[in-house]
């Protein structure tokens with residue numbers, strides 16, 4: 001299946017200065033170490049190809065959500081170290097993503113040089129898709145390469161806006177592969193088709209669920225996402241992560257799932273902690289018994305059994321979002337159990353999301369999945385059947401697209 005958007009294979013890159021958007025929003029430990037480099041490794045083919053062609057590569061990424069302000073906690077410095085090692089090249093870290101110093105660095109680049117700009121979200125214009133910032137990114141740039149599948153569902157200055165101000169905008173290999181693989185897998189899934197949604201990005205991802213109800217047969221909810229649904233069911237959830245303003249939506253989704261005959265599975269028990277810590281005091285609780293001052297940080301054993309059964313009777317499964325705070329051993333049981341069940345069961349399985357993929361990698365089960373996607377929110381957008389802004393802005397190839405072409 002050919003993609004209808006231009007890719008780096010379709011244009012000449014020799015000596016060109018490239019603004020390449022990548023998604024290096026990788027898990028980083030409190031000590032500043034990259035704990036999962038999947039997103040960096042998956043970008044290497046594009047980077048190696050551009051280096052081999054003698055391009056001058058300016059890499060841009062966000063990291064976390066620093067809310068438009070400079071904050072060293074969200075610096076990409078830990079990433080540049082890992083990237084240099086993986087690329088066997090000394091990648092220079094720029095002090096910012098725009099400005100005189102950055103322009104100076106850009107102007108001195110030689111063919112094959114790579115620099116990594118500092119976190120684009122240090123500027124408020126990034127998430128607002130501000131044209132001035134996009135123009136700054138495009139300054140002295142010949143080509144925009146988007147290889148940030150994980151952020152392709154965002155219409156931001158570095159993922160979409162910049163395309164308008166460069167001579168040509170094309171896809172990198174990772175973006176192309178992801179769109180093609182997910183497009184094919186999700187077009188006509190074997191049924192029963194099950195989505196498992198968890199994680200912490202509740203306010204965003206809960207909005208996707210309504211359209212998922214038209215696509216899936218079963219919907220399994222875990223992780224932080226589950227608490228908003230538990231509250232909607234009328235349970236007290238103590239100090240658990242919850243989006244109060246999304247509770248009415250969760251209520252509505254519970255009703256809609258019933259109407260549409262979608263089997264909606266919610267936790268029946270959880271693992272709760274007295275407080276959020278790396279040496280937690282914890283216990284299991286039925287959802288009706290969550291203590292007032294405690295926090296639900298994982299699904300419980302009964303819930304794992306319930307979800308396992310639903311997984312075993314599914315033919316296609318898409319999983320985004322961990323079932324608990326798997327970064328802490330005591331709250332990793334739900335996530336790792338689900339990963340093991342998916343690995344054993346022979347349904348077509350897609351796992352997407354920076355953190356979900358890190359969990360599967362930690363469990364040593366990456367090879368047992370059919371597709372590992374670097375995007376959580378982005379793969380859910382595709383599952384909804386929606387277009388990705390980061391793809392839409394790329395130059396169109398002058399050829400007939402096929403009906404399964406998600407790049408359209």
Ligand SMILES: Nc1ncnc2c1ncn2[C@@H]1O[C@H](COP(=O)(O)OP(=O)(O)O)[C@@H](O)[C@H]1O
Pocket residue numbers: 198199200201222223224225241296297298320321322323324325326327352353354355356357375376377
């Ligand atoms: N019950 C919970 N309470 C708070 N955070 C949670 C809970 N369950 C999971 N999480 C957190 O969700 C985060 C991942 O969420 P998200 O970014 O949405 O997933 P992904 O990166 O796979 O798309 C993890 O860091 C995990 O610790």
Ligand SMILES: O=C(OP(=O)(O)O)[C@H](O)COP(=O)(O)O
Pocket residue numbers: 023025064065150151154201352353354355374375376377378
């Ligand atoms: O980690 C990401 O998405 P994911 O957690 O859904 O996998 C992407 O880097 C997007 O980050 P954002 O949700 O802060 O825009």
Ligand SMILES: [Mg+2]
Pocket residue numbers: 353354355356376
């Ligand atoms: Mg994440």
